[in-house]
Amino acid sequence: MLGSMQDLPLSISSLIEFAARHHHDTEIVSRRVEGDTHRYTYRDAARRSRKVAAAVERLGLGFSDRFATLAWNGYRHLELYFGISGCGRVVHTLNPRLAPEQLVWIANHAEDQALAFDLSFLPLVQAVWRQCKTVRHWIALCDEAALPPASGIDGLRSYEAWIADESDARAWPVFDERSAAALCYTSGTTGNPKGVLYSHRSTLLHAYAGALPDALALSARDSVLPVVPMFHVNGWGIPYGAAMTGAKLVFPGPALDGKSVYELLQSERVTMAAGVPTVWLMLLNHMQQHGLRFDHLKRTVIGGSACPPAMIRSFRDEHGVTVLHAWGMTEMSPIGTVCNLKLAQRDLPAEEQLGVLAKQGRAVFGVDLRIVGPDGQELPWDGQTSGDLQVQGPWIASAYFKGEGGDPLVHTEDGPWFPTGDVGTIDADGFLQITDRSKDVIKSGGEWISSIDIENVAVAHPAIAMAACIALPHPKWDERPLLVAVRKPGAAVTREELLSFYEGKVAKWQVPDDVVFVEAIPLGATGKMQKNKLREQFHGHAMPG
Numbered sequence: 001m002l003g004s005m006q007d008l009p010l011s012i013s014s015l016i017e018f019a020a021r022h023h024h025d026t027e028i029v030s031r032r033v034e035g036d037t038h039r040y041t042y043r044d045a046a047r048r049s050r051k052v053a054a055a056v057e058r059l060g061l062g063f064s065d066r067f068a069t070l071a072w073n074g075y076r077h078l079e080l081y082f083g084i085s086g087c088g089r090v091v092h093t094l095n096p097r098l099a100p101e102q103l104v105w106i107a108n109h110a111e112d113q114a115l116a117f118d119l120s121f122l123p124l125v126q127a128v129w130r131q132c133k134t135v136r137h138w139i140a141l142c143d144e145a146a147l148p149p150a151s152g153i154d155g156l157r158s159y160e161a162w163i164a165d166e167s168d169a170r171a172w173p174v175f176d177e178r179s180a181a182a183l184c185y186t187s188g189t190t191g192n193p194k195g196v197l198y199s200h201r202s203t204l205l206h207a208y209a210g211a212l213p214d215a216l217a218l219s220a221r222d223s224v225l226p227v228v229p230m231f232h233v234n235g236w237g238i239p240y241g242a243a244m245t246g247a248k249l250v251f252p253g254p255a256l257d258g259k260s261v262y263e264l265l266q267s268e269r270v271t272m273a274a275g276v277p278t279v280w281l282m283l284l285n286h287m288q289q290h291g292l293r294f295d296h297l298k299r300t301v302i303g304g305s306a307c308p309p310a311m312i313r314s315f316r317d318e319h320g321v322t323v324l325h326a327w328g329m330t331e332m333s334p335i336g337t338v339c340n341l342k343l344a345q346r347d348l349p350a351e352e353q354l355g356v357l358a359k360q361g362r363a364v365f366g367v368d369l370r371i372v373g374p375d376g377q378e379l380p381w382d383g384q385t386s387g388d389l390q391v392q393g394p395w396i397a398s399a400y401f402k403g404e405g406g407d408p409l410v411h412t413e414d415g416p417w418f419p420t421g422d423v424g425t426i427d428a429d430g431f432l433q434i435t436d437r438s439k440d441v442i443k444s445g446g447e448w449i450s451s452i453d454i455e456n457v458a459v460a461h462p463a464i465a466m467a468a469c470i471a472l473p474h475p476k477w478d479e480r481p482l483l484v485a486v487r488k489p490g491a492a493v494t495r496e497e498l499l500s501f502y503e504g505k506v507a508k509w510q511v512p513d514d515v516v517f518v519e520a521i522p523l524g525a526t527g528k529m530q531k532n533k534l535r536e537q538f539h540g541h542a543m544p545g
């Protein structure tokens with residue numbers, strides 16, 4: 001016997017319609033590439049998303065055809081999210097920080113039919129548009145007056161003219177909730193990037209889970225600033241979660257420097273923000289330099305790479321802001337774990353709490369985790385034993401777009417598991433701690449050194465802004481750690497001083513053999529340190545002794 005409940009498919013269009021009905025006057029504020037600030041409400045966003053849907057249909061795109069975006073976080077990008085997915089097409093967020101040839105490869109692989117871009121990316125689009133074989137429609141995210149007169153791009157039109165005459169009253173089509181809704185390619189440091197194709201169902205379930213109190217705790221009392229770009233795993237799902245809960249949205253546009261982010265956090269009374277550690281580093285440095293305080297910010301989600309405990313401490317002790325350290329990946333929509341204390345941990349001394357909060361956190365309902373050894377057997381949750389991390393759940397990829405790379409899953413008696421490529425421990429309370437990417441682990445004399453642990457100590461030094469620890473081959477120990485570090489502007493620290501800073505913080509044999517100071521560490525398109533580049537750069541580096 002089946003239950004007798006309404007069998008309505010989960011759909012992305014329902015999010016914006018809900019927000020328009022129940023939070024109609026809640027604001028969406030965007031810093032625009034044009035340089036000004038734009039304000040409107042969920043009611044306006046829904047109205048214009050419907051116009052986008054009608055305009056997409058008029059282009060003649062087929063069901064599930066891909067429509068690409070090349071855009072910063074802003075209201076027009078939001079309308080494309082809802083308009084494209086809502087009418088059964090797939091919004092494909094391209095990452096503008098990729099090299100032009102990678103972008104072309106991805107657009108061709110995705111068979112994008114249309115591409116909408118912020119005017120700041122005009123030179124990039126001018127360089128690549130002829131090579132994007134399947135793109136038939138080019139749309140600049142601006143009004144007609146701002147459209148460049150001689151762009152050289154065939155048929156280029158302005159977004160505002162494109163949607164101007166469409167109806168804003170139409171009803172959204174109803175279709176299978178498992179239909180494809182959005183496409184995002186992994187950052188893929190090796191080989192070609194692979195596409196992850198989200199469905200309406202996976203996106204909605206992820207949005208529900210992401211809004212839970214022990215996840216991002218989104219609510220109608222929040223003003224939310226996703227610094228994380230909407231081209232990085234759908235802005236970690238925040239645009240959907242905000243519409244679901246009626247949270248005010250604040251979009252930073254292209255201005256991601258410390259000063260701009262700080263001003264926006266203050267002026268829009270932002271209570272919750274989200275981004276990768278490098279963004280917060282810029283913000284905290286700016287605030288330190290100018291002696292600034294937050295008046296409204298309560299919590300910030302930090303993920304995408306390991307958040308150094310020193311950053312969590314600085315937010316907590318200097319600014320009264322709770323860091324929610326989160327872990328996930330493109331293949332996981334992206335949320336897997338978020339770090340929040342449990343009841344029994346609330347009375348722990350502040351220092352011990354920090355030890356917990358520095359971990360990547362507990363699984364959100366819907367995601368299951370396990371760590372396995374080389375034989376595939378599950379390892380204990382003792383907070384000590386580390387193993388390969390595997391995950392399963394309804395918003396985790398079962399395959400890559402077009403079946404690229406074959407079946408990625410590990411099939412065992414208890415179902416299919418996705419191998420994350422991360423290595424970590426899980427403690428008795430279920431807190432995951434990522435110790436490394438499997439390819440970044442340093443193996444010295446048969447023992448593993450966590451590169452993240454070594455980096456965390458370095459960035460806790462007051463003179464260090466950023467640090468990466470990589471393995472170099474060693475004749476006796478197999479591999480030994482090399483620390484590559486960036487000093488804070490105007491700060492001085494020597495190799496010897498930095499190495500002695502490790503005393504008592506890690507085992508003696510884990511202390512790096514050498515330190516190299518550099519001007520900058522190469523960052524990938526999603527703000528992660530590119531250790532493969534560093535390994536190439538320091539290949540053959542002579543370690544002392």
Ligand code: AMP
Nearest residue numbers: 187303304305306326327328329330434
């Ligand atoms: P992406 O698919 O580009 O979002 O990258 C996902 C990968 O980023 C994960 O598999 C981890 O290696 C890394 N990552 C994400 N969040 C964290 C975190 N909080 N701590 C450590 N590594 C992280």
